[in-house]
Amino acid sequence: MEKVTITLNGQQIETTTDKTVLQTALDNGIHIPHYCYHPGLSIAGNCRMCLVEIEGIPKLQISCNTFCRDGMVVHSTNDRVRKAVRQVLEFLLINHPLDCPVCDQAGECWLQIYYMTVGQYDSRFTGNKVIKHKKATPIGKWVMLDQERCITCSRCVRFTREISKTNEMVIFNRGDHCEINTYPGRELENRYSANIMDICPVGALTCRDFRFKCRVWYLESADSICPSCARGCNIVIHHNPHRPHKRNGARVMRLKPRYNPEVNKWWLCDDGRYNYRFIDQGRLRHCSVLSPTGREQLYLDEGLRRLAELLRQTPPRQTLLLLSAHSSNEEAFAARRLFDQSLGCLCKLPDEGVFTGDQDDFLIREDKHPNTNGVLRIFGWQTSDLLPMADLLDFVAQKNIKVLLVNRHELSADILGQLDQLECRLVYLGTNVTPAAEAAYLAVPLATFAEKEGTFTNCDGRVQKFSPAFLALGDAAPEWEIYSRLAQHLGLEQAFPSAAEVFEQLRTGNPFFQKLEFHEIGAFGELGAP
Amino acid sequence: MELTVNLKSRLDEIKRKFPFAFSSVLPAIHAVQEEFGYIPLEIEPAVARYLAVPQERIREVTTFYFMFNNRSVGKYHIYLCSNVSCWLRNYESILAYLEKKLNISAGETTPDGRFTISLVECLGMCEQAPVMQINGISYGDLTPEKIDRILDNLD
Numbered sequence: 001m002e003k004v005t006i007t008l009n010g011q012q013i014e015t016t017t018d019k020t021v022l023q024t025a026l027d028n029g030i031h032i033p034h035y036c037y038h039p040g041l042s043i044a045g046n047c048r049m050c051l052v053e054i055e056g057i058p059k060l061q062i063s064c065n066t067f068c069r070d071g072m073v074v075h076s077t078n079d080r081v082r083k084a085v086r087q088v089l090e091f092l093l094i095n096h097p098l099d100c101p102v103c104d105q106a107g108e109c110w111l112q113i114y115y116m117t118v119g120q121y122d123s124r125f126t127g128n129k130v131i132k133h134k135k136a137t138p139i140g141k142w143v144m145l146d147q148e149r150c151i152t153c154s155r156c157v158r159f160t161r162e163i164s165k166t167n168e169m170v171i172f173n174r175g176d177h178c179e180i181n182t183y184p185g186r187e188l189e190n191r192y193s194a195n196i197m198d199i200c201p202v203g204a205l206t207c208r209d210f211r212f213k214c215r216v217w218y219l220e221s222a223d224s225i226c227p228s229c230a231r232g233c234n235i236v237i238h239h240n241p242h243r244p245h246k247r248n249g250a251r252v253m254r255l256k257p258r259y260n261p262e263v264n265k266w267w268l269c270d271d272g273r274y275n276y277r278f279i280d281q282g283r284l285r286h287c288s289v290l291s292p293t294g295r296e297q298l299y300l301d302e303g304l305r306r307l308a309e310l311l312r313q314t315p316p317r318q319t320l321l322l323l324s325a326h327s328s329n330e331e332a333f334a335a336r337r338l339f340d341q342s343l344g345c346l347c348k349l350p351d352e353g354v355f356t357g358d359q360d361d362f363l364i365r366e367d368k369h370p371n372t373n374g375v376l377r378i379f380g381w382q383t384s385d386l387l388p389m390a391d392l393l394d395f396v397a398q399k400n401i402k403v404l405l406v407n408r409h410e411l412s413a414d415i416l417g418q419l420d421q422l423e424c425r426l427v428y429l430g431t432n433v434t435p436a437a438e439a440a441y442l443a444v445p446l447a448t449f450a451e452k453e454g455t456f457t458n459c460d461g462r463v464q465k466f467s468p469a470f471l472a473l474g475d476a477a478p479e480w481e482i483y484s485r486l487a488q489h490l491g492l493e494q495a496f497p498s499a500a501e502v503f504e505q506l507r508t509g510n511p512f513f514q515k516l517e518f519h520e521i522g523a524f525g526e527l528g529a530p
Numbered sequence: 531m532e533l534t535v536n537l538k539s540r541l542d543e544i545k546r547k548f549p550f551a552f553s554s555v556l557p558a559i560h561a562v563q564e565e566f567g568y569i570p571l572e573i574e575p576a577v578a579r580y581l582a583v584p585q586e587r588i589r590e591v592t593t594f595y596f597m598f599n600n601r602s603v604g605k606y607h608i609y610l611c612s613n614v615s616c617w618l619r620n621y622e623s624i625l626a627y628l629e630k631k632l633n634i635s636a637g638e639t640t641p642d643g644r645f646t647i648s649l650v651e652c653l654g655m656c657e658q659a660p661v662m663q664i665n666g667i668s669y670g671d672l673t674p675e676k677i678d679r680i681l682d683n684l685d
Contacts, residue, residue: 167584168586169586172589173594183586184571
């Protein structure tokens with residue numbers, strides 16, 4: 001690898017010999033049209049869209065597979081190149097059906113984009129289009145295949161060969177007969193399968209979950225972090241704030257991976273991608289208290305006043321807070337400040353969903369929480385300090401716990417019954433209506449990760465920031481806000497006004513977070529102190 | 531469907547010749563075709579397992595190349611060239627004669643399983659057009675009489 005300078009469209013660009021012309025151009029904000037090239041996959045060089053003129057070479061070259069040399073003079077926008085690229089596009093579109101109005105890719109389709117930027121020709125084709133197999137064939141749990149829209153760029157084939165290493169997708173036949181498909185009788189069956197419809201530049205592979213839910217131009221997006229395992233893959237929440245009458249008021253339409261070279265690169269597992277329904281469905285919206293006539297709905301402040309009363313009546317060492325590793329760093333810190341340090345309650349993090357054994361050597365981690373690492377570091381614990389869920393009842397009995405605050409954890413009917421027998425009052429703080437929320441003396445609604453700002457610390461100690469996509473439903477709020485109000489009712493001088501300010505309080509006392517600055521944590525997150 | 535002993539030894543031989551498993555796919559498929567006359571879909575998983583490549587890669591190669599048969603063909607597989615030189619020399623009349631003589635059309639196999647006619651592209655013997663090839667042996671300057679002679683001499 002050696003440093004060289006090339007001239008691209010008259011602009012001097014410094015690059016290295018291990019980079020291709022296309023990579024160099026993209027890195028410098030110059031877009032050269034391409035379909036088959038994907039930075040995460042091997043180079044195929046089969047779509048021919050990235051043709052450029054290189055002085056000294058008589059024929060046009062594909063920039064995706066031409067490596068930079070010193071003094072190279074490249075033109076990507078002159079008439080000769082534009083004409084050639086337009087003709088390549090004309091060939092790619094020659095058998096393409098004109099079904100954009102009913103195609104789910106419309107609006108984020110690179111055929112449409114390049115037709116508008118470099119195409120804009122009138123079709124010269126007078127023959128009959130070659131029509132491939134029937135439309136909309138499901139090839140797996142999440143992916144729908146429309147062969148006739150395919151331009152055989154082979155990105156999906158390379159993905160299943162190189163990234164998921166499962167080899168399901170293949171190009172069968174040759175020439176204008178060629179088609180992508182799975183092996184006869186075999187399904188697209190891997191835990192990263194939905195990525196192939198992300199990388200499909202056209203409408204050949206679409207998402208069975210997202211199909212026809214929403215036109216992509218209605219979507220708004222918010223950068224976030226996947227909460228489904230300790231990897232903390234970077235995601236974008238696509239939501240639809242403008243048309244709540246569609247889809248029964250559901251706000252989140254889909255989750256998409258967001259590029260982070262240090263964590264998930266361009267990819268996201270299916271488990272994380274499709275774990276978003278809890279944000280809109282079955283939400284706990286209001287405080288409620290168990291009364292002789294059933295559950296009684298309360299204003300948030302009235303609920304918190306009763307909680308404060310309960311905490312005042314109970315000796316702190318007989319109050320146990322079961323923390324959640326779904327809480328952000330700021331929330332865990334606020335919990336520690338209020339419950340552990342000010343009130344002197346017992347705090348424990350249960351091991352539920354931490355050692356599931358379900359992990360692979362790519363993205364999926366066995367710990368199904370986004371922030372176990374962060375909570376442990378904030379409380380200064382090791383994984384050995386986790387409270388085994390099986391020992392919960394023993395712990396409650398042994399310590400004579402009279403108030404159990406449960407943050408998001410699911411408790412079985414058996415445990416709920418036993419708690420009743422032990423005369424332990426259950427207070428449930430959570431995002432969704434669960435059996436525990438319905439059995440609890442007091443239920444307090446919390447905001448989901450999509451409704452609040454904060455940071456998670458992933459399994460590698462990377463602190464990553466997520467931003468709210470929309471407001472929380474009902475009275476739900478981030479934990480630090482709940483705890484802040486609770487502190488007021490308890491008459492304490494403690495305030496957690498915003499995620500940024502809680503983070504500021506957190507980092508002053510914790511060497512792991514000390515070097516980090518909330519507003520300076522960028523799109524790729526930052527590593528805490530080793 | 532399982533591999534025959536003969537095929538296994540052929541595949542062993544092929545595997546020894548190549549440094550990467552995937553390189554051996556093409557010769558291996560040739561060996562399968564010699565054994566069965568075509569590539570049965572059911573044998574592909576067994577071949578793939580034996581070569582330690584994904585079965586998808588076998589299917590990909592068999593469907594890419596025209597000369598691998600995806601279904602059973604006759605004992606004598608007649609390739610008749612339909613490319614430019616043979617077309618100029620009127621291969622269509624030869625095809626019509628063949629179809630009439632064997633009572634099948636191009637792409638079909640005779641009911642007794644002896645003959646299959648396939649139309650192919652250039653066989654590389656344009657100077658002798660029209661040309662056909664039967665099981666790898668080429669015949670040029672075809673006339674109806676010559677076709678009678680050739681086919682009658684086959685057992």
